[in-house]
Amino acid sequence: MIARYGPRAIALGYLAVLLVLPVGFVFYRTFENGLAPVWDALTNPEAVHALYLTLIMVAIAVPANTIFGVIAALVIVRSKARGRSVLNVLVDIPFAVSPVIVGLSLVLIYGRTGWLGETLGDQGIRVIFTPVGMALATIFVSLPFVVREVVPVLREVGDDQERAAETLGASPWQTFWRVTLPAIRWGVAYGVVLTTARALGEYGAVSVVSGKLVGETETLPLHVEQRFAQFDLTSAYTSAFVLAGIALIVLLIMQMLKPKSEATG
Amino acid sequence: MIVLIPLAAVAVKSTENGLDGFWTVVTSPQALAALKLTLAVAVIVALINAVFGTLIAWVLVRDRFRGKGVVNAIIDLPFALPTIVASLTLLALYGPKSPLGVDVAYTRVAVALALLFVTLPFVVRSVQPVLHELDRDMEAAAESLGARPRTSFRRIVLPNLLPAILAGVALAFARAVGEIGSVVLISGNLPFKTEVASVFIIGQIESGSLAGAAAVSTVLLFLALIVLVLINLLAWYGRRHDR
Numbered sequence: 190m191i192a193r194y195g196p197r198a199i200a201l202g203y204l205a206v207l208l209v210l211p212v213g214f215v216f217y218r219t220f221e222n223g224l225a226p227v228w229d230a231l232t233n234p235e236a237v238h239a240l241y242l243t244l245i246m247v248a249i250a251v252p253a254n255t256i257f258g259v260i261a262a263l264v265i266v267r268s269k270a271r272g273r274s275v276l277n278v279l280v281d282i283p284f285a286v287s288p289v290i291v292g293l294s295l296v297l298i299y300g301r302t303g304w305l306g307e308t309l310g311d312q313g314i315r316v317i318f319t320p321v322g323m324a325l326a327t328i329f330v331s332l333p334f335v336v337r338e339v340v341p342v343l344r345e346v347g348d349d350q351e352r353a354a355e356t357l358g359a360s361p362w363q364t365f366w367r368v369t370l371p372a373i374r375w376g377v378a379y380g381v382v383l384t385t386a387r388a389l390g391e392y393g394a395v396s397v398v399s400g401k402l403v404g405e406t407e408t409l410p411l412h413v414e415q416r417f418a419q420f421d422l423t424s425a426y427t428s429a430f431v432l433a434g435i436a437l438i439v440l441l442i443m444q445m446l447k448p449k450s451e452a453t454g
Numbered sequence: 455m456i457v458l459i460p461l462a463a464v465a466v467k468s469t470e471n472g473l474d475g476f477w478t479v480v481t482s483p484q485a486l487a488a489l490k491l492t493l494a495v496a497v498i499v500a501l502i503n504a505v506f507g508t509l510i511a512w513v514l515v516r517d518r519f520r521g522k523g524v525v526n527a528i529i530d531l532p533f534a535l536p537t538i539v540a541s542l543t544l545l546a547l548y549g550p551k552s553p554l555g556v557d558v559a560y561t562r563v564a565v566a567l568a569l570l571f572v573t574l575p576f577v578v579r580s581v582q583p584v585l586h587e588l589d590r591d592m593e594a595a596a597e598s599l600g601a602r603p604r605t606s607f608r609r610i611v612l613p614n615l616l617p618a619i620l621a622g623v624a625l626a627f628a629r630a631v632g633e634i635g636s637v638v639l640i641s642g643n644l645p646f647k648t649e650v651a652s653v654f655i656i657g658q659i660e661s662g663s664l665a666g667a668a669a670v671s672t673v674l675l676f677l678a679l680i681v682l683v684l685i686n687l688l689a690w691y692g693r694r695h696d697r
Contacts, residue, residue: 200513201525203506207571208531211543214553218546278686279458284625285678286461287632289652290671293659294460297467297668304463329460383533390536392635393652397659410538410635417542417639426546429539436534443534444527 212433219430222423230427235404239412240431242320243389246408250327250388255381258335259373265336266343277340283332291329292397295322318400323408326394331387335380342376343369379446386439390432461675467668479669487646488654489673495562495650496630499569503626504619507577514578515585529579532572537635540571545640560642565650568636573626580622581615588614621688628681631674 219227230236264270265277283291298304299316309316316322350372354364370377392410399406403415409428416424469476479485514526532540544567549559558564588611596606634652641648649657651674658667 196509197513197517197519200506200510204510204525204528207567207574208528211540211547211571212531212535214547215539215543278682281682281685282461282678285628285632285682287634287652287655287671287674287678289634289655290464290632290674291460293655293664293667293671294464296659297463297664298460300664302664386534390539390635392536392538392638393632396634397656410536413536413538413542414638425542429542432536432539433543436531436536436539439534440527440530443530 215426215429215433219423219426226423227427227430230421230424231431233424235407236409236412236424236428238404239407239409239428242323242407243409245320246324246327246391246395247385247388249324250331251381251384253328254331254384255335255377257332258380258384259339259370259377261336262339262343262373263369265340267348280333280336283330288326288330288391288393289397291394292326295326295329295394295398299325317398318402318406320406322398323395323406326398327388327391330391330394331384334383334387335377338380338383339373339376342373346372375446379443382439382442382446386436389435389439464668464671464675467665468672470665470668475665476669476672479666480673484645484649485651485654485666485670488649488651489670491562491565491649492631492651492674493677495566495569496627499566499573499630500623500627502566502570503573503577504623507574507622507626508581508615508619511578511581511585515582529575532574537572537633538639540636541568541639544568544571544636549640559640560644560648562648564640564642565637565648568640569630569633572633572636573629576626576629577619577622580625581618584615584618585611617688617691621685624681624685624688628678631677631681 261276261280265273265280296303296317299309299322301307301317303317316325350368351364354368355361359367390410391408392414395408396411396414399408399411401407401411401415407415409432413425413428413432416422416428471478480489510529514522514529535543544564545559547554548556548564548567550557558567592610593606596610597603601609632652633650634656637650638653641650641653643649643653643657645654651670655667655670655674658664658670
C-alpha cells in the first residue's frame with residue numbers, strides 16, 4: 190500500500206502546497222471585496238497603460254525572436270559554417286544569466302555614460318528609461334526559446350526532403366517555405382508560446398532598464414510591484430489576476446501543441 | 455553579438471576602479487552576505503529539486519491515476535506565470551495574513567520557497583523523457599532475481615537517470631542564482647538577512663554605483679559560465695555513453 194501510494198501522495202502534496210494552493214488563493218483574494226473594486230483597478234488609466242505597454246513588448250519581442258530563432262536554428266543544424274557550435278552555446282546564455290545583469294549591461298552600453306549612449310544621445314536618441322530599451326531587454330531574455338524548440342525538430346526531420354526538393358529544381362527560398370517550414374511549424378509554434386509567456390512576465394531586466402516611470406515605462410509586472418509597495422493590494426491582486434489569466438491561456442495552448450510537436454518530432 | 459557585447463561591457467565596467475576596486479566591492483560585508491545567501495539558498499533549492507523533481511517525474515511516468523494529465527500540465531505553470539505574480543501568490547498564502555497561519559514572509563525560508571516555485575519544472579522535465587524511454591526489462595529481471603523494489607530503484611533506475619537529474623539540477627541552480635522577480639516581494643529584501651545578489655545589484659544601480667553593480671554581476675556571470683560548461687560536459691558525456 191505505502192510503496193504504491195506513498196510516492197503519489199508526496200508528489201501531489203508537494204505540488205499542491207507549492208503551486209496549486211497559492212495560485213488558487215490569489216484568485217480568491219482578488220474577488221474578496223466583490224467585483225466593483227476589481228473593475229475600478231482594471232479600468233484605472235495606469236493599469237490600462239501598463240497592460241498596453243506589456244502587449245507592445247510582446248508584439249515586438251515575439252516576431253523578432255521567431256525570425257532570429259528559425260534562422261539561428263537553421264545555421265546550427267544545417268550549415269557547416271565555422272562557429273556554429275559557438276552560436277549553439279551563446280544562444281543559451283540568456284537562460285544562464287540573471288535578468289538583472291542583462292538590464293545592467295544594457296544600461297552600461299546605452300546609458301548616458303555608456304559606450305553607445307553618448308553618440309546616440311547627441312542625436313537625440315534615448316534608449317534607457319524608454320520603451321526602446323525595454324524592448325531590447327525583453328528580446329534579450331526571451332531569445333533562446335524558439336531556437337531551443339526548433340533545433341531538435343530540425344535534427345529529427347533530417348534533410349532528405351530538402352535535398353529532394355532541390356534536385357527537383359526548387360530555389361532555396363521555395364524549399365524553405367514549402368518543405369522546411371511546414372516540417373518545423375509545431376516546434377516554432379511551441380517556441381513562440383514560450384517566448385510570449387516570458388515576454389509578458391519579464392520583471393528583472395525590464396525593471397532595471399525602464400526607470401519605472403508610472404504611466405510611461407511601466408509594464409504590468411512592474412505595476413503589480415508598484416501597487417503592492419503602495420499598499421494598494423486590490424490593484425496588485427487584480428493586475429496579478431490578469432497576468433495569471435493570460436498565463437493559464439498560455440498553459441492551455443502549450444498543452445494543445447505538445448502532442449502534435451511530439452508526433453512530428 | 456547582441457549577447458556578447460553587453461556582457462563584455464559588464465566585465466569591463468567591473469574593473470573600472472582597478473582590481474582593488476573590484477575586490478573592495480565584492481568583499482564588502484553587504485555584498486558578501488548577499489552572495490553567500492544566494493549561493494547557499496541556490497544549493498539547497500537545487501538539492502530539494504533533485505529529490506522532488508525526480509519523485510514527481512516518477513509518479514507522472516510510472517503511476518496511474520485520474521487527472522494525471524492535469525497534473526502534468528500544471529508542472530509548466532511556473533514557466534507560464536510571470537515571476538512577480540508567483541511572488542504575490544506565495545505571499546498571499548504564506549505571508550502576514552495567511553489563512554493557514556503560516557507566516558514566513560521576509561525570512562530566508564521565503565526566499566527558498568520562491569525559488570522552489572520557479573525552478574520546479576527543470577528537473578521534472580529533464581528526467582521525465584529519460585524515464586519514459588527507460589527499458590523496464592532490467593528492473594523486471596532484477597526483481598525476478600529477488601531484488602526488492604527499493605534495491606532495483608537504487609541500483610538500476612537511479613544510475614540511468616543520473617545524467618538527466620544533474621542536467622536539470624544545473625539549470626535549476628543557474629536560475630536560482632539569478633532570480634529576481636519571484637523573490638522581490640516575499641523576501642522583503644532586508645540587507646544581511648534576505649537580500650539576494652540580484653536585489654543587491656539593483657540597489658547598486660539605483661544608487662548610481664554602476665561599477666559596484668558590475669563587480670557583483672561579474673561574480674554571478676562567472677558562476678553562470680561554470681554551470682554552462684558543466685551542462686555541456688554532461689550532454690557530451692551522455693551522448694558518448696549512448697553510443
